[in-house]
Amino acid sequence: MTRIETVRLRAVLDSRGNKTVEADVLTESGGFGRAAAPSGASTGEYEAIELPVNEAIAAAREHAVPRLEGRVYAGDQREVDETLRAADGTEDFSEIGANSAVAISMAAAKAGADVLGAPLYQHLGGAFRGGNFPVPLGNVVGGGEHAQEATAIQEFLAAPVGAPSVKDAVFANAQVHAEIGDLLEERDTPAAKGDEGAWAPPISDADAFELVAEAVETVEDEVGFEIKFGLDMAAAETFEDGEYVYGDEVRSTEEQIDYVAGLVDEYDLAYVEDPLDEDAYEAFAELTDRVGDRTLICGDDLFVTNVERLEDGIEEGAGNSILIKPNQIGTLSDAFDAIELATRNGYESVVSHRSGETEDTTIAHLAVATDAPFIKTGTVQGERTAKLNELIRIADEAL
Numbered sequence: 498m499t500r501i502e503t504v505r506l507r508a509v510l511d512s513r514g515n516k517t518v519e520a521d522v523l524t525e526s527g528g529f530g531r532a533a534a535p536s537g538a539s540t541g542e543y544e545a546i547e548l549p550v551n552e553a554i555a556a557a558r559e560h561a562v563p564r565l566e567g568r569v570y571a572g573d574q575r576e577v578d579e580t581l582r583a584a585d586g587t588e589d590f591s592e593i594g595a596n597s598a599v600a601i602s603m604a605a606a607k608a609g610a611d612v613l614g615a616p617l618y619q620h621l622g623g624a625f626r627g628g629n630f631p632v633p634l635g636n637v638v639g640g641g642e643h644a645q646e647a648t649a650i651q652e653f654l655a656a657p658v659g660a661p662s663v664k665d666a667v668f669a670n671a672q673v674h675a676e677i678g679d680l681l682e683e684r685d686t687p688a689a690k691g692d693e694g695a696w697a698p699p700i701s702d703a704d705a706f707e708l709v710a711e712a713v714e715t716v717e718d719e720v721g722f723e724i725k726f727g728l729d730m731a732a733a734e735t736f737e738d739g740e741y742v743y744g745d746e747v748r749s750t751e752e753q754i755d756y757v758a759g760l761v762d763e764y765d766l767a768y769v770e771d772p773l774d775e776d777a778y779e780a781f782a783e784l785t786d787r788v789g790d791r792t793l794i795c796g797d798d799l800f801v802t803n804v805e806r807l808e809d810g811i812e813e814g815a816g817n818s819i820l821i822k823p824n825q826i827g828t829l830s831d832a833f834d835a836i837e838l839a840t841r842n843g844y845e846s847v848v849s850h851r852s853g854e855t856e857d858t859t860i861a862h863l864a865v866a867t868d869a870p871f872i873k874t875g876t877v878q879g880e881r882t883a884k885l886n887e888l889i890r891i892a893d894e895a896l
């Protein structure tokens with residue numbers, strides 16, 4: 498019933514104005530799914546390979562599309578994704594591009610859901626999913642690789658952990674974003690916005706901590722539930738010759754661990770992503786030992802949504818949380834496997850967007866389908882609100 502009839506690929510624009518791959522999957526019974534690949538700026542060294550868009554499309558048309566059309570069922574996600582892997586023939590999708598692979602994988606999932614007449618999260622997660630919603634981590638101030646002349650730390654994230662509903666959480670994050678805009682104006686601090694719509698003021702990290710702490714406290718009082726905040730330190734981007742270089746601050750590994758542990762306690766951080774380099778399993782484990790009982794230490798560039806890297810992390814006790822970005826690994830099945838392995842081992846999953854995004858909403862469904870406790874998908878700007886509004890619709894059973 499869900500046999501794939503046609504796969505169409507095209508180049509479309511992402512939120513940075515770069516080209517990205519969009520896929521349409523049509524089934525013989527009239528099912529339709531469309532999805533587009535996101536794209537990172539602070540990409541991990543061990544991510545699957547994103548090819549130049551025209552190359553990715555040409556290679557996928559040559560190697561993957563003929564194996565899918567008329568042969569594979571869109572409703573059988575494992576078979577779709579195994580076919581993509583077989584068509585590619587490499588570990589890292591360097592033949593057809595992880596951008597083509599993930600677009601086709603997600604489009605097939607949507608076509609499968611369409612034929613079944615079920616929302617995507619239910620097709621992916623089964624009949625018992627849809628009751629739990631992720632806490633959205635909202636990027637409100639940022640810099641690093643996402644904005645020039647701004648904070649050295651890549652992302653300051655609002656974390657409305659006490660919100661009674663996903664809708665309240667989404668609105669609270671937007672309130673924190675607005676409050677920071679007001680505070681910056683009051684202080685005559687000019688601020689552009691970074692790739693994800695977060696404020697990108699030309700201030701030090703220390704000033705940004707005070708700014709975010711004040712905004713979070715104000716909004717917490719207004720909404721009446723607990724809002725914490727967290728960070729994506731994207732430390733692999735700042736690791737040079739064995740040292741962490743954040744603006745004028747240079748720290749050894751031990752100093753970086755002390756610094757982050759101090760921040761966790763001073764600001765009661767709920768979440769710290771990539772506080773250390775992408776190869777620093779041991780240092781991750783040391784930091785997790787020190788503060789893992791009171792905060793999430795999340796691996797993004799460390800784990801790159803890769804089951805093998807996560808297995809190594811579990812063995813060493815590195816982190817207690819994994820960022821899940823389907824395009825880092827290339828297919829939805831791989832992303833599912835990483836989430837399931839994480840859950841079985843007490844690691845929290847944070848389903849995530851990329852800094853370059855489209856209006857695609859697949860990750861909202863993936864988070865609900867897997868009961869992921871967190872989603873990181875921005876705060877404002879259309880390509881971010883597309884996912885947030887989809888979460889609200891899912892909660893409202895309005896799909």
Ligand SMILES: C=C(OP(=O)(O)O)C(=O)O
Nearest residue numbers: 537538539540850851852
């Ligand atoms: C979303 C992120 O940025 P990018 O997509 O640039 O890797 C991140 O580092 O978590």
Ligand SMILES: [Mg+2]
Nearest residue numbers: 729770771797
């Ligand atoms: Mg990150």
